[in-house]
Amino acid sequence: MLRYLLWRLRFEVCNVKRLFGHGPNRVQYLAFGANLSDAILKERRITPLAVQPFTLKDYGLRFDHPSPWEGCGYASAEQAPGESLHGFLYALSGRDAARMDFYEVVPVLKRYRRTVVEQDGVELYFYQTNRSTRGLKPTAEYLGYIIKGLESHPGASAEYRNTIGAIETADPGKFVSSYMREQSRYRVGWQSFISDTYQQLSLKVFLHFIYKYSLTDHFIRHRAGFESKTE
Secondary structure, eight states: OHHHHHHHHHHHHHHHHHTTOOOSOEEEEEEOSGGGOHHHHHHTTOOOSEEEEEEEEEEEEEEEEEOSBTTBEEEEEEEEEEEEEEEEEEEEEHHHHHHHHHHTTOTTTOSEEEEEEEETTEEEEEEEESSOOTTOBOOHHHHHHHHHHHTTOTTSOHHHHHHHHTSOOOOOOSBOTTSSSOOOTTOOHHHHHHHHHHHHHHHHHIIIIITTOOSSHHHHHHHHHHHHHHO
């Protein structure tokens, strides 16, 4: 639980910095999952400074990043010679990029990591899973964000979008208590039960309260509205 609280505290610090503007730094972030959706970006108060379609060569879309629900996975990217990964390149301020790291659970909890690549003279980063797991499927809602986002991508043909749309989806199963931390193999019996119960309770508190509610989000919302009016 302490790790979750530390994650929230550091996130709040990033939000406070964002209240003072975008700052001088700029990075290029390649989105290919739910962040293709304008609705998701708006919900997260992330304001891209520029947007352009981008196709990353020799990488493929995978749904091997485990979600908190059994059998379901989020998007990641893996090296795959001959494949192409279609997404949108967002020019983000360093401060928004830092905030996006927290939404993707990179700092402290290290679910994803930033992977930096260079192609066609462009240095960019994307989020890659730290816990690749086979046999996972996206939910219909999650896959819908990707399909909708690719509709305006010139490199994503109708055939490609249909292929993505044909991916088998899964309904969320039971909560996976080891989402953040795997059970120790050395714990058995009552030790395993107590550890599993604690992890499950902590995870529910994290997802429904610590992750979802912010002390500074209200101010970020108003800051984003102010910036849009002054552009």
